[in-house]
Amino acid sequence: MKTRLQFIGPFKVFFLALHLVIMVFPLYWILITSLKPQNEIFTYPLKYWPTNITFDNYINIFKISKFHVYIGNSLLVAISSALIVIVISVLSAYVLARFQFRGHRQIMLAFFATQMLPGFISLGPLYLMMTQLDLINSRIALVLMYTVGLIPFSTIILRGFFQRIPASLEEAAMIDGCSRLVALIRIIVPIMMPGIASTFIFAFVQNWNELFMAVMFIDHDLLKTMPVALNSLILKYDVDWGAMSAGTVLSVIPTVFLFAFAQRFIVEGLTQGAVKG
Amino acid sequence: MKSRQPFILFGLLPALLLVLIFTYYPFLKGGIMAFQEYKLFDLRNVHFVGLQNFRDAFKDPKFLTALQNSAYWVFFSLVFQFLIGLTLALLMNKKFRGRGIYQGLVFYSWALSGFLIGMIWKWMFNSQIGVINDLLLKTGIIETRIGFLSDPKWAMISVIIANVWYGIAFFAIMLLAALQSVPSELYEAAEMDGASEARKLISVTLPYILPTIITTTLLRVIWIFNDPTIIYGMTNGGPAGSTHILSSLMLDKIIYAGDYGAASAIGVVMIVLLLLYTLFYLSVTKSEKMGDF
Numbered sequence: 001m002k003t004r005l006q007f008i009g010p011f012k013v014f015f016l017a018l019h020l021v022i023m024v025f026p027l028y029w030i031l032i033t034s035l036k037p038q039n040e041i042f043t044y045p046l047k048y049w050p051t052n053i054t055f056d057n058y059i060n061i062f063k064i065s066k067f068h069v070y071i072g073n074s075l076l077v078a079i080s081s082a083l084i085v086i087v088i089s090v091l092s093a094y095v096l097a098r099f100q101f102r103g104h105r106q107i108m109l110a111f112f113a114t115q116m117l118p119g120f121i122s123l124g125p126l127y128l129m130m131t132q133l134d135l136i137n138s139r140i141a142l143v144l145m146y147t148v149g150l151i152p153f154s155t156i157i158l159r160g161f162f163q164r165i166p167a168s169l170e171e172a173a174m175i176d177g178c179s180r181l182v183a184l185i186r187i188i189v190p191i192m193m194p195g196i197a198s199t200f201i202f203a204f205v206q207n208w209n210e211l212f213m214a215v216m217f218i219d220h221d222l223l224k225t226m227p228v229a230l231n232s233l234i235l236k237y238d239v240d241w242g243a244m245s246a247g248t249v250l251s252v253i254p255t256v257f258l259f260a261f262a263q264r265f266i267v268e269g270l271t272q273g274a275v276k277g
Numbered sequence: 278m279k280s281r282q283p284f285i286l287f288g289l290l291p292a293l294l295l296v297l298i299f300t301y302y303p304f305l306k307g308g309i310m311a312f313q314e315y316k317l318f319d320l321r322n323v324h325f326v327g328l329q330n331f332r333d334a335f336k337d338p339k340f341l342t343a344l345q346n347s348a349y350w351v352f353f354s355l356v357f358q359f360l361i362g363l364t365l366a367l368l369m370n371k372k373f374r375g376r377g378i379y380q381g382l383v384f385y386s387w388a389l390s391g392f393l394i395g396m397i398w399k400w401m402f403n404s405q406i407g408v409i410n411d412l413l414l415k416t417g418i419i420e421t422r423i424g425f426l427s428d429p430k431w432a433m434i435s436v437i438i439a440n441v442w443y444g445i446a447f448f449a450i451m452l453l454a455a456l457q458s459v460p461s462e463l464y465e466a467a468e469m470d471g472a473s474e475a476r477k478l479i480s481v482t483l484p485y486i487l488p489t490i491i492t493t494t495l496l497r498v499i500w501i502f503n504d505p506t507i508i509y510g511m512t513n514g515g516p517a518g519s520t521h522i523l524s525s526l527m528l529d530k531i532i533y534a535g536d537y538g539a540a541s542a543i544g545v546v547m548i549v550l551l552l553l554y555t556l557f558y559l560s561v562t563k564s565e566k567m568g569d570f
Contacts, residue, residue, distance in 0.1 A: 012368050016379065019365060022442070023383045026397045029408055033400070046411045088291045095288035099281065107293065114300050115496070116551065118503045120527050121544030122303035124310060124317070124537035129303060148299040151292050180284050209390030211506065215532065227392055234396075241400060248393055259388030260381040267454045 027252070034058065034245035041242050057246035064243060067250070069222055070229040074251075077139050077225060078207035081146040085154050085203045086196060092151070093158035094184055098167060111152035119149075120212070127216055141217045142225070146207045154199050157266070161195035162188070198265030201258045208255055226251045308548075310541040317535030330542035340543070343521040346433060347502060350440070350522045354501050357441040359494060362448025367478075369449070370456040387446040395510020398439035402426050402511075426512055429519035436520050440507050448493060455489035456482065491562050498558075499551060523547050 032050045033041055034057050040047055061067050096108065126145065127136075135141035169191070170183040178186065189196065211227040218224055224232070230247050233240070314326045334340045365383070369376060386394070401408050402425040413419045425435045459482060467477045483490075505525030508514065514521035514529055521529065523543055530540035 012371075015364065016368055019361075019383060019445075020379065023386060023445075026394075026401060026442070027385070029401060030397050042406060044406070046406065046408060088295070091288040092292035095285050099285055101281075101285055107289065110293075110296065110301070114296065116499050116503075116555075117300070117304055118524060118527070118544050118547045118551070120505075120524060120531060121307035121541055121548075122300065123307075123528075123531050124315070124540060125303035125306035126299070127317075129299075145299065148295045151296055152300075155292060181287075205388055209392070211390065211392045211509075212528065212532075227390060230396070231392070244396065245400070248396060252389060252393065255388040256385045260385065263381075263384060263387070263450070267450050 030245045030248050033241060034249050036242070038242055057242035058250070060240070061243040061246045061250075064240070065229055065233060066222065067226075067229065067247065070224050070226045071250070073139065073223060074208055074226040077142045077146065078204050081143045081150070081207050082200050082203035084143070084147045085150045086200050088147070089151055089154035089158050089199070090184075090189065090192075090196065093155045094162055094188070096155065097159045097162035111155055114152040123212065123216060126213075130217055136217055137220045137223055139218075139223055142207075142210075142214055145213045145217070146203075146210060150203045150206060154203060157199055157202075158192070158195060160268075161192055165191055194265050195268075198262035201262035202266050205255045205259055208251075307537075307541045308545060310537045311545040313538050315536075315538040315541070317537060326538070330538045331546070333539065334542050334546065339518040339521060339526060340523075342518055343523050343526040343543075344546075346520065347522040347524075349433060350437060351498055351501050353437050354440045354444060355494065355498055358444035358448050358497070361441070362445045363452055365445065365449040366452035366456055367482075369453055384446045384450055386443055387450070389443075391443065391504060391506030392510040394439060394443050395436075395507040395512075398435070398442075398507075399426060399511045402435050427516055429516055432512055432516060432520045436508050436511050439511060440501065443507060444497065444501070447497065451489060451493045452486060455486040459485045495555070495558055498554065502547070502551065523550075 032047075035050050035053045035055070036047065037052055037054045037056060040052065096104065130136050130141050133141075135144070165188060170178075170180070170187050173183040173187050174180060209227060210225075211231060214225045214228045215231060218228060226247075230244065230251065233244060233247065311330055312325055312327060313323055314329070315323050369380065402410075404410060404422050404424040404427055407425070409425065410419075410422045414422070423431055425431045463481050463485065464477060467481050472480065502522075503524050505522060505528050508520055508522060508525045509528065512520040514525050518526075524547065527540045527543040527547070530536045530543065534540075
């Protein structure tokens, strides 16, 4: 075993290290760009190590745009949609995990199929629907669209988690006189918390990053979400890379942290769904 | 037992109704729009035009380029994402110090939006002050700067590189999870038979994780094919339409032209291609569990 390890060792270390550099470098580069003074961003030679660290770009992005408003909008939309997604998907996932009934297979298939549709084909009709519902330039439109978009995937993931919890648990509670809903909320949901939390985080991250729906439905400056704000920053100022990189760093921080935390559970749910069906 | 049916309805109805009304209905309507003249700025003039949108599309050089680009985009993205992801998963399957932190660091790209990734790579590929040109010049690999995103020859390669970077994590995560589920008895048995490392990989590991490989590649092709966000952030289809894939061209028709008819026609072509691919893929892999992911 020892000799074999020595043989694989250098190659393995080299590959892993190289990969680490390639994965981390882009984010490192954006980070130090955001910390450079303007004249160091746009002139040669490039600096690979920050020497004159400044937070001007961070101050700047709040000056040239209402960045705090966009952060607030993104938080509001992303969190409310993720919460609604959890409530609706926990119910549907529970039903699909516990009961066999006519149409069960078709419903599962309908949920799976949404993951394969080229989503933009419905962007036009959705725009017209939102116009009719008078939801253009309303954050409700985004909450609604994000929720709908995430329900199938969340249901599939949560179903995988439910299937691992024995039904005898809630049945025991029901014999004691609980209704099924109460048993679900009191007994099963607490056990499911890791799965629910990671599904919530996944939903939050997706909403936080979403761009195209937000571009389509939100035009009013004070209602924009962060991706839309960054997007319009490019269009308006022909890319102020200093401010842009500062904005990127700010928008990336929460998702990277949350995702690092939730990733293990999401993979568990995904593979559970993939392997067990 | 009597409480079953009302509970099933109560549990499923919200999810089902929302998905039917806001996913399937607009999706079908979009499909119908492909056969209509339907421009956002001329809504009074909406009418059926038969196959006109499709004829226009196939006459449009931009569409034909996008069709070809989609093939390159999917093929090269998938192959490199898969190969690098698998290698990484195999290496990470053995325990080493700091593996947890390592995983977090190499997987974070999965948490970023395609749009931001496009922006970041656009910045790095910049022809004047981009870090990639600088590194290539410093190491003597190139002698003059390359206009990665302004030269049509390089632009498509550049967006694919960014996309490969983005997708490695997905394969690495999924395949690592699959590898960790391989029962160790299988390896012990193989070792007793005197199998080499390579032999074990081919006869034990790969067959065991094959279902995961089949599902992930199927899904990945569909996602890569459908997702234009990296291209949107990086080149927005330019220069001169040379980096458009079908989905980014469709987005272009919606956001900038408001031409839902033309966009939907592209969408319908995409669905047909995806269906053909899925049927072909399922018949080749003979996998019946596919619909279950």
